[in-house]
Amino acid sequence: MGIIASYLMPHPPIMIEEIGGDETEKVLKTVEAACFVGMEIEHFSPDSIVLISPHGPVFQDAIFIYDFPLKGDFAAFGAPHVKLEFEQDEELKKEIIKKANEKNVPAVKSTEIPLKKYGVKEELDHGAMVPLYFVSKYAKNFKLVIMSFGLLPYEDLYKFGTAIKEAAEITGKKVVVIASGDLSHRLTPDAPAGYSPKGKIFDEKLVKCLENFDIEGLYSMENSLIEKAGECGLRSIWIMMGSLDGIRVESKVLSYEGPFGVGYCVARFLPLGEGESKLEKLYDKRRQNIIKRREKEDPYVSLARKTLETYVKTGKIIEVPEGLPEEMLTQRAGVFVSIKKHGQLRGCIGTIFPTRKNIAEEIIQNAISAGCEDPRFFPVEPEELPELTYSVDVLMPPQKVNSKEELDPKKYGVIVRKGRRTGLLLPDLEGIDTVEEQLEIALRKAGISPHEEYEIERFEVIRHY
Known part of the structure; x- marks a missing residue:
């Protein structure tokens, strides 16, 4: 078998009547859609459900797989009597981790992490509990694999989704994938995360991408828009979409509303048969974006990049090259060099006032510091160099x-x-x-x-x- 259905489900506890009371009426469309999902999953009778929660432990460089007893309650939301407990699918979990490792997407089990050190309790978070509350109202006989996404590039999260797909096929199980996540948390002035006009724009674009299962459209969303939206579901969606890679999909948005300044969307994705894989196209787009950016580099950025590449590969500091603009050789100024990897900061070091005899030497020194001496990051490794982008700020x-x-x-x-x-x-x-x-x-x-x-x-x- 394999993936038989996938869903996006939000997770506001107020959806649950025992918690929300009369306030639950304000998210009635979402509740009705969540109940529909539960009934449909019961009809599909899956062997297992794989759920991605945004509210478990999140690591910078790995997917976190829940390996503790899958149980919890809503005591934190005033309903300790509402309890859930599920059986792990150890076989499927083991195969997912195996396939992820083969694809060089790191995945770690909770038993491999000292959770107490991070203040993490071994219990289900509300990102998992709320969707499962509605599923388990109707469907009963399924096992469960739960994970939280890592802060990996979207392409890698999508690739991890393909590991879920392959693991489901190898084990011969009927598997449903649920991406738990809310959309923008900044839709209105009284929203919990504050207001941003970008919130509504983000939700509109994302809902349209979900309606059309538009992976390319999702990939093209601007980082600034995503950042200002204050969302928590996008990375879950990327993993869920990856689990349907190479499959034609019937997609439908079952509901969308944002009564509390947070976007709640319920959507369904049903496999229709073999389709086109998008995985390599995503990686190719990433490579092409970096190539295009480097083709447009000016001498300041080119010097920073070549400096770090030379230093990381050889340990040598380059000499000031010939042919630089005159102002780089004759003027002095403070300089900041910023390095990003897959849109995320990888290092940033600079000087407020000049410390070298010209801007070129300032760039050389600070490029090495940004890549190898920023205390927030490990030094850049040679294999990372093709993935890095640079900017240089010359301070007045x-x-x-x-x-x-x-x-x-x-x-x-x-x-x-x-x-x-x-x-x-x-x-x-x-x-x-x-x-x-x-x-x-x-x-x-x-x-x-x-x-x-x-x-x-x-x-x-x-x-x-």
């Missing part, structure tokens, strides 16, 4: 400001100072739209409390991509 001299009204996070970077404590944030960063957000992060980096008195400076940059 900072100016003191007397009030927050003189700041603009799109135009100015900010420096906060209190004695020897200093925090800096570059301008025009993805996901940072307000002065308050900019100052909050800069203060946190400096270890300065917002209630302390501190000095503020602003600066402009010339950014090179």
